[in-house]
Amino acid sequence: MPYTKEIFEKAQAIIERRKADAENAAEAKRRMFDSLEPDYKKWKNEMILSVRDVIKAIDMNPLDSPKFIQEQKMRNLNAQQEIKLLLRKNNLADDYLEVHYSCPKCNDSGVDGSHLCECHIELLKKLAFDEAGEKSPLKFCSFEDFKLEYYSDKYEKETASSPRDRMFSIFEYCKIYAASFETSTSPSLIFSGETGLGKTHLSLAIAGEVIKKGNKVLYNSAQNIFNELQKDRFSKNSDGQYEALILECDLLVIDDLGAEFPTSFTQAALYNIINTRINLCLPTIISTNLDHKELEEAYGRRIASRLIGEYSTLYFSGTDIRQQKNED
Ligand SMILES: [Zn+2]
Incomplete structure (x- = not known):
């Protein structure tokens, strides 16, 4: 995955600080132990001298040097043992x-052999992800503050249920979806229905739970995602970082698809997102006011058929709960 220069520099600085912190912490412990056990200094010195003195073997009679080297080795081991005893005491x-x-693995150097260490790659990913997340800070929405009582419990003949019954099923499904989320097995979802029926609330509640489980989640409106991708695509110093995150994050939530102004760019970008993430087995949640027919009209048959074929659709119905909240 590509990263910006800024992300690399940030990561480098963090790794250097980790290393310095670890070394300073050890140094502080040694100083403390020095004052606790005055003999520690003596044995530490003995270790240093035993290593330094080995060089004397070079000028020695070759018959004597192996014995001398062995003695220095024993001297070193003995000093180590004495320090161990002081510690145990x-x-x-x-x-x-x-x-x-x-x-x-890399002693906080960030490099493992001739490659970036896993810890370095993980840090780059995290920083890039945090940066992308800052473009759409997740508002706090939880399952606990989702109010089913806003949905009418009036029985409707044509569906043989009430909006509240239907929302209850959706609500329970979303809770289970979040609790059992696994990147490679969770399905992609479409939240379909009119504005103000809780699609955004529930998708944010899922996102919140999935983040808590340690997954990398990106949430943004379709409009913002397309804007960012467009900036990425047409800017001279683009590095493709945002696009890579959109394509590779553990869960992508696209809010309000269909509210943006459709262009050939948005169509191509959407197809790329949907197709790539299906191929990588990465789940996506799309909320939209459009039904299947309208999706096909707005984005073409190719996109609509992938969405309908690969995504599970949850239908939100009822009357705008935001209006009801205002009337409370
Ligand atoms: Zn490492």
Whole structure:
């Protein structure tokens, strides 16, 4: 995935700080142990000297040098053992004075062999994702503050149910969907229905729960997504970072599809998002006021047939609950 220069620099600075923090923490512990156990300094010095003295073997009679080197080795091991005993006397772990890096794989250098370490890649992803998230901060919406009583409980003959009954089923489904969310197995959803029936609320509640489980979720209106993609596409110093995040995040929530002004760019962008994410088995939730027929009219048969074929549709019905809230 491509990243901006700023994200790389940010990540670099964080990794350097991690390393410095780990080393400073170890240094502070050593200083503390120094004052606690005056012998510690002596044995630490003995370790340093034993390593330094090995060089003397070079000028020695070749018959004597192996014995001398062995002695230095024993001297070093003995000093290590003495330090261990001092630590144990104070109920401290054997590795207490060592540097504890946050990533033992690369010792917080960010590099593993000739590659970026996993910790570095994870950090880049997180920073890029946070940056994209800032473009559409998630408003707080939860399942707890979703009010079913706003939906009429009047029985309707044609559906043999009431709007509240139907919303209850949708609400329960969304809760289960969020609780059991798995990137590779959760289906993609279309929330279809008129404005003001809770589509945004429930998609945000799902997003909130899925984020809590540690997934990378992007939420934005279709209009904003297309605007950002367009900026990305036509800007000279574009790096494609936003597009990559939209295509690769664990859950993408596209709000209010159909409210934007449709152009050939938005059609192509939408097809790319839907198609790529289906191929990568990554779930998407789309909320829209359009029904299947209107989706086909707005985006063409190719997109509509992928949506209808691959997404599960939840139909929201009733009367605008926002109006009812205002009347309360
Ligand atoms: Zn690492």
